[in-house]
Amino acid sequence: MNPYLPxxxxxxxxxxxxxxxxxxxxxxxxxxxxxxxxxxxGQFNMVYLLGAGEVPISIVSVPGDAGLLDHTIRAVGRxxxxxxxxxxxxxxxxxxxxxRGWPMEQARGxxxxxxxxxxxxxxxxxxxxxxxxQRANFGHLTIIQGVKHSDELLWRPRYALWASLANxxxxxxxxxxxxxxxxxxxxxxxxxxxAHLPSGAMAMLCGPExxxxxxxRLLSQRxxxxxxIYLSLERNMQCAVGHCGHCQFGPDFVCRQGPVFxxxxxxxxxxxxxx
Amino acid sequence: xxxxxxxxSMFLPRPSLQRLLDALRGAGYRCVGPRVKDNAVLYLPISxxxxxxxxxxxxxxxxxxxxxESSPSPRQFxxxxxxxxxxxxxxxxxxxIWRATRTAEGGLSFAEAAVQSEAIALIGARAxxxxxxxxxxxxxxxxxxxxxxxxxxxxxLFIVAVNCSHPAATCFCASTGDGPRAxxxxxxxxxxxxxxxxxxxxxxxxxxxxxxxxxxxxxAGQVEQALAESERAAAMQTRSLPSHNLRDALxxxxxxxxxxxxADRCLSCGNCTSVCxxxxxxxxxxxxxxxxxxxxxxxxxxSCFTRGHSHIHGYTVRPDTRTRYRQWLTHKLGSWHDQxxxxxxxxxxxxxxxxxxxxxxxxxxxxxCGDDA
Numbered sequence: 001m002n003p004y005l006p007x008x009x010x011x012x013x014x015x016x017x018x019x020x021x022x023x024x025x026x027x028x029x030x031x032x033x034x035x036x037x038x039x040x041x042g043q044f045n046m047v048y049l050l051g052a053g054e055v056p057i058s059i060v061s062v063p064g065d066a067g068l069l070d071h072t073i074r075a076v077g078r079x080x081x082x083x084x085x086x087x088x089x090x091x092x093x094x095x096x097x098x099x100r101g102w103p104m105e106q107a108r109g110x111x112x113x114x115x116x117x118x119x120x121x122x123x124x125x126x127x128x129x130x131x132x133x134q135r136a137n138f139g140h141l142t143i144i145q146g147v148k149h150s151d152e153l154l155w156r157p158r159y160a161l162w163a164s165l166a167n168x169x170x171x172x173x174x175x176x177x178x179x180x181x182x183x184x185x186x187x188x189x190x191x192x193x194x195a196h197l198p199s200g201a202m203a204m205l206c207g208p209e210x211x212x213x214x215x216x217r218l219l220s221q222r223x224x225x226x227x228x229i230y231l232s233l234e235r236n237m238q239c240a241v242g243h244c245g246h247c248q249f250g251p252d253f254v255c256r257q258g259p260v261f262x263x264x265x266x267x268x269x270x271x272x273x274x275x
Numbered sequence: 276x277x278x279x280x281x282x283x284s285m286f287l288p289r290p291s292l293q294r295l296l297d298a299l300r301g302a303g304y305r306c307v308g309p310r311v312k313d314n315a316v317l318y319l320p321i322s323x324x325x326x327x328x329x330x331x332x333x334x335x336x337x338x339x340x341x342x343x344e345s346s347p348s349p350r351q352f353x354x355x356x357x358x359x360x361x362x363x364x365x366x367x368x369x370x371x372i373w374r375a376t377r378t379a380e381g382g383l384s385f386a387e388a389a390v391q392s393e394a395i396a397l398i399g400a401r402a403x404x405x406x407x408x409x410x411x412x413x414x415x416x417x418x419x420x421x422x423x424x425x426x427x428x429x430x431x432l433f434i435v436a437v438n439c440s441h442p443a444a445t446c447f448c449a450s451t452g453d454g455p456r457a458x459x460x461x462x463x464x465x466x467x468x469x470x471x472x473x474x475x476x477x478x479x480x481x482x483x484x485x486x487x488x489x490x491x492x493x494x495a496g497q498v499e500q501a502l503a504e505s506e507r508a509a510a511m512q513t514r515s516l517p518s519h520n521l522r523d524a525l526x527x528x529x530x531x532x533x534x535x536x537x538a539d540r541c542l543s544c545g546n547c548t549s550v551c552x553x554x555x556x557x558x559x560x561x562x563x564x565x566x567x568x569x570x571x572x573x574x575x576x577x578s579c580f581t582r583g584h585s586h587i588h589g590y591t592v593r594p595d596t597r598t599r600y601r602q603w604l605t606h607k608l609g610s611w612h613d614q615x616x617x618x619x620x621x622x623x624x625x626x627x628x629x630x631x632x633x634x635x636x637x638x639x640x641x642x643x644c645g646d647d648a
Contacts, residue, residue, distance in 0.1 A: 002373070002387050002423050003420035003421075003422075004372050004373060004559075004572070005373050005385050005387055006373075006375070006385050007385070008382060008383045008384065008385065029382070048375070050375055050377055050383060050561075050563070050570055051375075051561055051563030051567065051570040052561055052563075053559070053560065053561040054559070074588075076588040076589065077588050080588075089381070090381070091377075091381065091382055091383040092383070093375065093383055093385060234587055235585075235587060235592065236584070236585055236586055236587050236592070238558065238559050239557075239559065241418075241419070241420035242418060242419075242420070243414065243415065243418075243420070243422060243555065243557070244556060244557050244558065244559070244574075244577070245555055245556030245557070245577070245579070245584075246556065246558075246577070246584055246585065248602075248606065248610070250526075250605075250610050250613075251610040251613030251614060256419075268526070269526075272529055273598065274592065274593050274597075274598030274601060274602065275592070275602070
């Protein structure tokens with residue numbers, strides 16, 4: 001089995017999320033391979049565009065529902081700008097899933113806190129969907145999401161829906177709030193004073209590193225054990241199998257030992273510029 | 276050394292070296308060995324033992340490599356390593372790994388590229404490079420995702436080691452514990468004496484080749500002299516790295532002023548990572564055909580000294596030479612221990628010789644680690 005070789009996938013649907021963010025809903029052309037495909041929330045695929053190359057994209061579908069493989073992508077570079085041009089019926093290549101996802105087994109039966117910033121919400125939306133789909137298996141859910149501008153909030157109706165559910169708290173903030181923004185204006189870390197952070201909760205963080213650093217510190221100050229804080233890191237992942245060396249973070253290859261890490265594992269180098 | 280090696284050690288008279296090459300060719304191998312080309316000792320195809328660098332010696336110093344062809348000695352391996360290790364034979368500097376094609380129906384098909392691997396017998400591998408080879412094997416072959424391209428070449432490589440008797444001033448394999456004598460990882464090993472070679476087999480593939488030469492045993496004196504030359508080669512080395520794990524000392528000193536100081540000298544050119552026999556970083560690029568319906572996926576060696584190495588959209592994790600040199604050294608001598616159970620440095624000294632400004636890894640490591648080492 002050649003770990004570098006992509007498999008063909010068809011775009012079953014393309015969803016425009018914002019002017020520069022879109023979701024490709026994919027199905028492997030090989031029906032048996034699609035049936036057999038399993039992933040955990042937090043894992044990623046390498047998505048290939050003919051002639052342009054591959055990019056690592058986290059899988060945002062709910063695992064196990066045997067549906068499509070959803071990839072929410074921001075058009076920021078050569079490959080992602082190319083992917084943005086594709087339409088339903090077009091083909092891409094995918095390899096995966098790769099990496100270690102969120103610790104869902106340890107999360108069972110516990111209160112959970114999800115902190116995200118910007119498009120960082122994508123890798124944990126699968127977790128939120130999973131938790132809500134299996135509501136009895138989990139305790140209280142606190143969702144904290146920050147964006148730069150209120151226009152950039154993805155899936156706004158979903159947050160409104162989640163906020164209406166029992167045993168769920170949703171706190172949103174935008175650095176710059178536009179018209180009709182009912183939530184907080186300020187940094188995502190500013191809303192922590194309002195957050196329900198039960199002792200013994202597990203936290204999952206994803207987004208800009210400076211935000212995650214502050215969030216990890218605040219959570220720890222509010223009594224959440226550092227061992228119960230998990231973060232998803234982003235690095236230059238090219239081969240996705242720990243060979244090419246680009247995503248090294250101290251002793252770890254982010255594509256293999258990550259992208260989700262327990263905070264104590266990466267704490268020492270997390271705030272050091274250059275790692 | 277041991278009675279075992281005396282038992283198994285045979286003697287190959289110098290005029291019979293050609294018979295070894297012929298036996299290897301007869302077994303289906305193409306022989307690759309050291310030859311002088313472009314003023315350096317390079318591994319190139321050889322058909323005759325006469326092509327080996329007879330009477331050649333090499334001077335190396337920080338930022339310097341010079342071949343001297345004036346020695347009256349009959350020896351053909353009296354030089355320390357050139358710029359190449361075994362790495363380019365197995366981990367290709369540039370190769371197509373697969374091809375993508377858009378079909379008439381708009382589909383995409385992916386086809387693995389065939390590896391052009393021929394069975395190669397490499398003559399002259401040094402102990403440091405065998406240690407590096409073991410590390411590259413671990414990286415590319417012994418993980419969860421074995422690399423099929425490396426694997427096919429590795430399977431067909433026959434290694435004739437030559438124990439190093441003439442280390443360069445830049446060498447420090449004795450301090451890393453990787454040389455100058457090859458202890459494992461070879462099919463055959465030679466120790467060069469003036470009149471010929473003490474030869475022993477190190478594998479089940481090597482033994483029948485050795486047997487086919489019909490050689491007589493090496494004398495006790497020849498074996499003793501070969502060992503003495505190895506000991507002398509170790510004693511000659513003036514550079515060293517502490518043999519223990521430097522990880523903690525390096526990571527304790529991430530803010531050391533030496534990083535900025537070495538960054539002022541370092542050109543961030545990547546020569547060190549190219550000649551390093553253990554560096555494994557590589558990049559994948561799409562090379563589309565003009566037709567627009569086909570693209571090759573090409574991988575080639577990359578270096579942590581480039582800007583692109585740590586680039587993610589809108590952000591470069593290591594934007595300057597200080598953080599790049601620090602990444603290289605803390606990885607090579609530090610976090611390598613976590614990943615591979617040993618240091619990533621085998622003491623070959625190439626990064627010192629081939630650095631255009633003569634930066635010396637042993638000097639930098641000791642400056643950064645100081646008393647913490």
